[in-house]
Amino acid sequence: MDPKQLYQEVILDHNRKPRNYGRVENATHSAEGLNPLCGDHLWVSLRVADDTLAEIAFEGESCAICKASASMMTGAVKGKPVADADALVERFRTMVTGKADETQAKALGRLAVFAGIKDLPSRVKCAVLPWHTLHAALHQEAAATTEGDADPAAAR
């Protein structure tokens, strides 16, 4: 899917109507994500019960790619075991940096549409930020970024 199609078919819909937007009351985990270089800034809060992500929400100011990625992420991990969410973070990251093959991408289900982001190398960080923030929340880190060592491009 070319980037323009990606916008038209997926990103704009989630940008207009983000799912799970807001804050989880009685959150057990939360983290702040910031890309200082582009200004994407969001918060992920969640409640874990019985090793399962019972609730998750996000809020913040960001570009449409970041917001859509966050929106779809919350939908994908809600109700899932924490270990599955962790594994999904890594698989998503592998896909948007162009390192996943087609089968691996397909295994990501609806998230596979983000594979097209690899053709917009300057925007990969936007798509990855919510996932880094989720990872930080699950691992009790206060903040996440996609700069420096956490730069998805640096791992290529």
Added chain:
Amino acid sequence: MNAPIRRPLPPATPLDVERVRRDFPILANVHPHGKPLVFLDSAASAQMPRPVLDRIVYYRTHEHANIHRGVHTLSQRATEAYEEARRKVQRFINAREDREVIFTSGTTDAVNLVANGFGRAFVGAGDEIVLTHLEHHANIVPWQMLCEDVGARLRVVPINDAGELDVAEYERLLSERTKLVAITHVSNALGTINPVREMVAMAHRRDIPVLVDGAQAVPHMAVDVQSLDCDFYCFSGHKMFGPTGIGVLFGKAALFERMRPYKGGGDMILSVSFEKTTYNVIPHKFEAGTPPIEGAIGLGAAIDYLGTIGMDRIAAHEHALLEYATASIETLPGVRILGTAREKAAVVSFVVQGVHPHDLGTLLDHEGVAVRTGHHCAQPVMTRFGVPATARASFAFYNTFAEVDALVAAVRKVQEMFA
């Protein structure tokens, strides 16, 4: 007695843009996403015309060797071409002497040279450096690093809602503690042209030297460092249709003589023993190591090229583009232009309601339109206007009115997508 102030004569013949465009192969060669390229990002880096490309190829095929070293034919040719480029720069900015022109790797390198060579020699604890809210990070961070090391502090001239400097406040900030003023000639993020000559005069009344960041000025207007009377003037080759990796630091000879070298190495010395090194004379004292020779020669060729077009014609065409672009973009609902100074270079920074600048940049690219999106290495300016980023269309003399129309149509298309 002061000489009467002369208004610049209007250009005798306007610019033939279509003819000029044929000098820039890249404008015709590239079709992003199958669309004609509309290149509106010259403030980040401008394109290179054929005569500059040809000059670099000629240098590499007929003249290249290391300079100031060998007695053989090629070394002499390369040295002559390099020093001729220095004289071209001298004439271009009307410096008094060619030894007042130092080749650097760019504007950033030039500012760092002064921060180290001048700053470390003449700025101490409790001293102040005055700069402005419009500065590019390259004219902030070197001074911050200096301040941290020597215990000095920065004072910042505020701007108004139009993006113009508060000159009265600037004058108030100058004191006996001020050791240097560092100001941009033209704001890269907003396009504001600052009253540099007036500001230099104010600083000089207190014997304070002034550094001017001219990176965004030299491609667009005639610059005369003697008329400005600034003490240092910095700019980059690649923003004025020359190569990357080359820039210029102009400085008054008397100041250069008193400054410490910034980098040590070959070419900046007269003699070296393990006990003592005697530094070379200016400008060589500040040009350690093999310089970007083809960069300097390419920059000289870019200056020649600008001369054939004429800075007055360039300025007139760009001003017309700016007025047309401003008026056209203003007609778009939900679009806000940042930077509405009375004196402006051909830069239009804007934000579109409901569309993040990075999404806008990606989608404009799909229409063939290249604009810069982000904070433009001027985060204090973004903070001042309460935005994380803007889209910036910046124009050069090779841009057309039709390209302004293409930009406006593309923005409208993105707005419809996001509606």
